[in-house]
Amino acid sequence: MAVRVQEEDFDPTTELEALSVGRDDIGALVSFTGLVRGGDVSEMVLEHYPGMTEKALEEIEEEARKRWSLQGVTIIHRVGPLAPGARIVFVATASRHRAVAFEAAEFLMDFLKTRAPFWKKESTADGARWVDARETDDTAAARWALE
Amino acid sequence: MKLLYFAWLRERIGVGSEEVSPPQGVDTVGALIEWLKTREPRYEAAFAQTAAIKVAVDQEQTDFDASIVGAREVALFPPVTGG
Numbered sequence: 270m271a272v273r274v275q276e277e278d279f280d281p282t283t284e285l286e287a288l289s290v291g292r293d294d295i296g297a298l299v300s301f302t303g304l305v306r307g308g309d310v311s312e313m314v315l316e317h318y319p320g321m322t323e324k325a326l327e328e329i330e331e332e333a334r335k336r337w338s339l340q341g342v343t344i345i346h347r348v349g350p351l352a353p354g355a356r357i358v359f360v361a362t363a364s365r366h367r368a369v370a371f372e373a374a375e376f377l378m379d380f381l382k383t384r385a386p387f388w389k390k391e392s393t394a395d396g397a398r399w400v401d402a403r404e405t406d407d408t409a410a411a412r413w414a415l416e
Numbered sequence: 417m418k419l420l421y422f423a424w425l426r427e428r429i430g431v432g433s434e435e436v437s438p439p440q441g442v443d444t445v446g447a448l449i450e451w452l453k454t455r456e457p458r459y460e461a462a463f464a465q466t467a468a469i470k471v472a473v474d475q476e477q478t479d480f481d482a483s484i485v486g487a488r489e490v491a492l493f494p495p496v497t498g499g
Contacts, residue, residue: 303499315498316423318491321475346498358499378499386472386491387498388423399424402495 271342272326274317276349279359288341288363295340299370300361301378307353310391315348315357318386322346325385329377337373339364344377346387376413383410417484421462422493425469428462438484445471446480448490468494 273279281302289295305313330342341363351357360377364370389400420433442451449466452459463469466480472491473482484490 317498318420318422318472318475318493321472321491324475325477382499383496384477385498386422386493386496388494389497390423399494400497402497406499 271330271344272323273345274319274322274326274348275345276347278347278356279345281356281359281361284343284345284359285361288343288361292340294365295363296365297367297370298361298363299367299374300359301374302356303358303378305351305353305355305357309393309395310353311394312353312392313351313357314390314392315346315351316388316390317346317348321386326381329380329384332380333362333373333377336376337362337364337369339369339373342373342377344381346381346385348387379406379410379413382406417487418489420489420491420493422491425462425493429458443483443485444480445473445478445482445484445490448484449480449492470495 281300285298285300289298326344330344333339333342339362343359343361345359347357360374362370362373383406390397391400417436418433419436421429421431426432438448438451442448449463453463470493471478471480473484473487474489
């Protein structure tokens with residue numbers, strides 16, 4: 270499946286391999302892996318809206334496929350408790366040429382950050398806090414509407 | 417109708433989901449929130465700052481003017497922070 274929401278970890282190498290194995294129509298594979306930043310954060314818990322999350326991610330994939338000619342798309346988002354350094358999110362795009370793969374991967378991340386129903390709660394020495402939405406993420410997503 | 421709450425909204429209200437039967441005339445998301453606020457202080461506290469609240473009706477994101485007539489599921493939550 271192109272879109273997955275799961276508690277388990279994933280292996281970026283395996284995921285990239287799966288996108289391109291046995292094909293000769295792909296010239297570019299681009300991937301992004303998001304990790305839990307450490308610092309004062311001892312743990313992060315990812316909450317989501319089961320049912321809607323998958324639907325939202327599928328819509329984001331569909332939107333990307335409408336805008337660019339893509340040979341493959343993978344979106345994986347983890348949920349539940351995650352330690353610093355753990356992988357949270359993975360997007361990969363396969364296309365004939367690199368410009369399209371880079372652009373589409375960035376689009377997927379920008380849209381995922383502002384449209385998919387996930388919420389992060391960080392634990393620190395001072396207690397737990399819900400992460401605030403960032404205006405810069407909205408700005409990053411908004412630029413795709415102008416094109 | 418099933419109501420779902422997520423993240424700090426869920427914590428402030430104290431439940432993740434509940435079944436409600438809004439009275440006649442409560443037919444938009446905005447009206448639903450106003451009605452919830454009259455039920456108990458915890459709702460009033462949770463919905464004090466509605467500018468920070470997002471909504472999905474039957475799993476589609478929408479706004480406070482959206483109709484809830486015939487909706488099966490209404491979810492209320494803070495801005496998303498995934499990725």
